[in-house]
Amino acid sequence: MARIYVHSSIRINIEVTDFKEALTDPSMQILKIYDPAGTLKATKNQGDPGYIRDSQGKYHYDFPTASDAVKGIWSIEWDATIGDLPEHGEAEFVVR
Helix, strand or coil: CEEECCCCEEEEEEECECCCCCECCCCEEEEEEECCCCCEEEEEECCCCCEEEEECCEEEEEEECCCCCCCEEEEEEEEEEECCEEEEEEEEEEEC
């Protein structure tokens, strides 16, 4: 699990694959970041500024934590649509 300090950033890397495990670009993506209390702190959609496509099926977003960010385990949820099929991913990181 990644660890960062308050008032710094974490790079969230996302890889999207189809059922054959080949990298692919989804028709829709949404990334949500929650603080330890479960409060939604950021929502990024495919195409939003800062949500970067690095290459086919590979994306990243640099999430900055505020100077008054809550310390603890933060949650990341990611949803995408590949063809007609939904895909979901989750991850966590620690803010110290």
